[in-house]
Amino acid sequence: MEEYSAQAIRACLESSCADWQLEFLEETDSTNTRLKEQAKAGCPGQTALCAARQTAGRGRLGRSFLSPEGGLYLSLLVRPRLHLSRCTRLTVIAAVCVTRALQSLCGLEVQIKWVNDLYVGGKKLCGILTEASPAPDGTADWAVVGIGLNIARPNLSAAPELADLVTSLEEQGCTVGRAALAAAVLREFDRCCADLAGCYPAALAEYRQRMFLTGQTVTILGDPAQLPYTVLGVDDNAALVVRAPDGTTRVLQSGEISVRAVRKR
Ligand code: BTN
Numbered sequence: 001m002e003e004y005s006a007q008a009i010r011a012c013l014e015s016s017c018a019d020w021q022l023e024f025l026e027e028t029d030s031t032n033t034r035l036k037e038q039a040k041a042g043c044p045g046q047t048a049l050c051a052a053r054q055t056a057g058r059g060r061l062g063r064s065f066l067s068p069e070g071g072l073y074l075s076l077l078v079r080p081r082l083h084l085s086r087c088t089r090l091t092v093i094a095a096v097c098v099t100r101a102l103q104s105l106c107g108l109e110v111q112i113k114w115v116n117d118l119y120v121g122g123k124k125l126c127g128i129l130t131e132a133s134p135a136p137d138g139t140a141d142w143a144v145v146g147i148g149l150n151i152a153r154p155n156l157s158a159a160p161e162l163a164d165l166v167t168s169l170e171e172q173g174c175t176v177g178r179a180a181l182a183a184a185v186l187r188e189f190d191r192c193c194a195d196l197a198g199c200y201p202a203a204l205a206e207y208r209q210r211m212f213l214t215g216q217t218v219t220i221l222g223d224p225a226q227l228p229y230t231v232l233g234v235d236d237n238a239a240l241v242v243r244a245p246d247g248t249t250r251v252l253q254s255g256e257i258s259v260r261a262v263r264k265r
Contacts, residue, residue: 005024005179006024009179009186010022020190021048026053027054028054028055029055029056030056031049031054031074031075032075032131035047036131036144040142045079045080046077046190046193048186050074052073053067053073054073060127060254060258065127065129068155071154071178072147072178072181072182073146074146074147074148074185075144076094080193082196083140084134084140085138085237088254089204091130093196094147094189096206097185098118098147098188101181102169105174106174108120111210125150126147126148126150127148128145128146129148130143131143131144131146152168154166204236214231215230215231216261217231217261220252228262229242229259238254
């Protein structure tokens with residue numbers, strides 16, 4: 001049985017990420033919630049919290065995130081010198097870091113669904129939740145980037161409706177351990193955080209390349225008219241740029257909305 005602990009992750013990191021404090025819990029409600037509490041209490045940046053399972057995992061827009069044993073539940077606390085309005089950049093960086101880690105560990109080609117989901121074969125493999133709080137000058141006092149990834153095939157008896165929507169590394173034929181994956185993601189993220197401004201353009205270019213909604217027709221969840229928008233891409237802050245049915249261009253901020261691809265008949 002794989003050892004999964006802070007020591008096991010540290011061993012996989014070898015000498016890298018020495019500035020990071022690593023914490024591990026067998027079970028918690030949500031690693032993002034725990035790390036946010038620590039951030040508010042003054043915990044330094046470069047703190048990573050990993051849990052073997054979560055009882056109240058959270059996703060974007062107030063959704064819950066099913067987090068049974070067998071997944072990667074990793075939250076990273078940073079204190080970036082980044083304006084709050086630019087914190088979606090951390091989601092972009094995290095998404096690209098996870099895709100790079102999966103490419104090197106498993107040779108897996110991952111696609112990105114704006115803004116925070118990673119997909120393989122049309123099914124969701126990983127979700128990212130970035131939460132941040134402003135300092136008086138408008139920069140982020142802290143930001144917590146939470147990554148949830150299905151490694152083992154999840155038992156979906158409690159949520160059978162997810163069976164056709166989600167996938168796992170196991171189902172994709174990739175047998176990487178949780179400690180090795182946590183270490184690989186942290187190593188990539190640490191490399192980017194060392195020079196956020198410098199690494200962002202390349203990360204955004206990779207993000208754009210892997211985005212599968214570009215060119216597709218989408219609707220906005222909650223839009224009563226369910227208008228069809230054509231996705232043109234993302235702008236430099238990773239807001240979604242779409243063409244509305246009347247031909248005008250609109251920029252959609254990730255904080256407020258979620259989009260769904262319109263299936264072709
Ligand atoms: C989403 O699918 O909308 C994002 C899901 C993010 C889940 C991760 S798991 C680790 C961290 N803790 C949480 O409660 N959420 C994030």
